[in-house]
Amino acid sequence: MPTSDGPPTVETIAARAGVSTASVSRVLNGHGARPDTVRRVEQAAAELGYVPNGVARSLKGGRTRQLTFAMPDVGNPAYVSMVRQIQAVTKPLGYRLLLHSTDAVAEDELDVVRSLADRTSDGLILCPIRVTGAHLEVLARAARPVVVIGSLPGAAAVDSVRADSVSGTVLAIRHLMERGRRRIAFINGPADTVPGRNRRIGYETALREAGAVPDPALAVTTEFGIEAGARAAHRLLDAHPGIDSVFCANDQLALGAAHAAHDRGLRIPEDLAVVGMDDSELARAGHPALTSVDLGSGARGRIAAEMLVARLDGGAHEVRCETVAPRLVVRESTTGARTRVGSGAVVGVA
Amino acid sequence: MPTSDGPPTVETIAARAGVSTASVSRVLNGHGARPDTVRRVEQAAAELGYVPNGVARSLKGGRTRQLTFAMPDVGNPAYVSMVRQIQAVTKPLGYRLLLHSTDAVAEDELDVVRSLADRTSDGLILCPIRVTGAHLEVLARAARPVVVIGSLPGAAAVDSVRADSVSGTVLAIRHLMERGRRRIAFINGPADTVPGRNRRIGYETALREAGAVPDPALAVTTEFGIEAGARAAHRLLDAHPGIDSVFCANDQLALGAAHAAHDRGLRIPEDLAVVGMDDSELARAGHPALTSVDLGSGARGRIAAEMLVARLDGGAHEVRCETVAPRLVVRESTTGARTRVGSGAVVGVA
DNA sequence: CTGAAAGCGCTAACAT
């Protein structure tokens, strides 16, 4: 029997209610007992302000009711909307959410997966910046269910949700071409990532589809960030003054490009149309508001969370892989329409 | 002895290495042993891919190495920078971070504090939207150390870090007056919060200091958000066309106001100077970039985290309360200087 | 319906 100190435990309650610890546990978990027993236990628990020790519970039950979300960067709006949607499905189910920022370090990503073996989390949603062979190996041995947000080779036996950045890019380029743009530059993020490659493919695909020949000089890569976007745009415009539009791999880059245009006295969209990607809050922040390709970050987060809890509840079904369709959200940076602030018009869905 | 199934435990390792579980534990925790023992244990552990069960460890040790951060809204950039800074201090110390979004629901905030009693987290950083009597009561009985980011009545025996929104607001208003602005409107967030009240006080204080009489009609409140800011600005400009500047309680509102100005054909800052608050990434997103008052979200997160780990390591020292000084970051929305994208010039520190 | 007791996996006395 515990000394008077320390928080109350089942034993404290049992003593006070004059029953066994087993009865305390049963009552508290609603497993039925004589009305009198129930009453006494509940009263004792209430009087002592008893709260079950979650760690002990986890040890016994083998489940922690904790889920982990690991992504490259807390600051990126795309991941923030994933967090929000993941919360939306897991919180009502009583799961706590552990956040892990990997800073896009592959070794850190691997460690997160490996650390599932410490039983501290019931499952993981991993958003890797790029998937290496090491990833696949570690994922295959993961001690707990994992859902990957991103593209995995077909063979991988891991649930995943992917964006369709090829189609998303095609949507953007087509939109620009329909608006009569022909010299379409492309500011991409780091090229050695899956999305980076895919956007490049989409860019060239859409141009060729339209009978144009992609000019490699018009496609550049840089780090993500507003400043990086501005510098890239300046370089492009210095070297190729004829550019009439620019498609950027995320909204930060696009905002940077818009800044550069303003600084050079170019009008958007008259002189330079700008399209971003992710449709984050940033897209509506600038002026003119940015046309942006929504790759469905929120939807991917939600679906990943649903897959994970299904896996946790339901046991083993076949490996799932869903793809979220992109949407083009058209705003003034390509149309010039002076609308009041609003959500933008969705014109294209892949 | 565990059956062959299931993940390896100390017992599995002990059997394989031909030593006791105590030796396994000692070796794995670096408590010294005969070189031969060390070697055998480490080899067995490596061969079996042993990872200690963190839950069992927590139960034994009474510490989970988990910290909780509870804030009103994951999407708000100010909280995102807190998360980032909190991570920066806690992650190197081996803490995991539990994220909890309260959606500004007071009852939810109370629940987070109460749930500390479940021993699932070693400490909490709470960022309440407003502090009620119920908060103080619950905080006083918190089962684990709590640090509050926000203002607490002096009597509360809880560590806290606060922003100085009065001084921050004064900084902004003074800056506008120095630039010759006289009809300064104020778009505030919800007024029934501590920061809301403080910003109002700062606004009136600064105006009076300068010998002006605050015109209540020029100070409005609204929800946070770009659209809300735009609507509020339109209403203000409809009713008071003479307004020459507007100070907003956060960058989203300011961006909305900037949109409204553009829509009405007003030039920023020539016709209307705009100042935001929080100095989030949004401030650099728009064009012109926004002058903004940095209330030090990141710094508050960092300090709160440092206070919390100090409390956890060090035991009990006196209650601490730090205040982070605001900084005014001047950009084109008040000066009109066409600078290339950059961080802005810091001119005022309270 | 209830109580006694085992045991989740680990660490820290304590004894050797």
Added chain:
DNA sequence: ATGTTAGCGCTTTCAG
């Protein structure tokens, strides 16, 4: 230096 064992707080057989 190493082994034995108790016990963290809980849930769950297994008897009664």
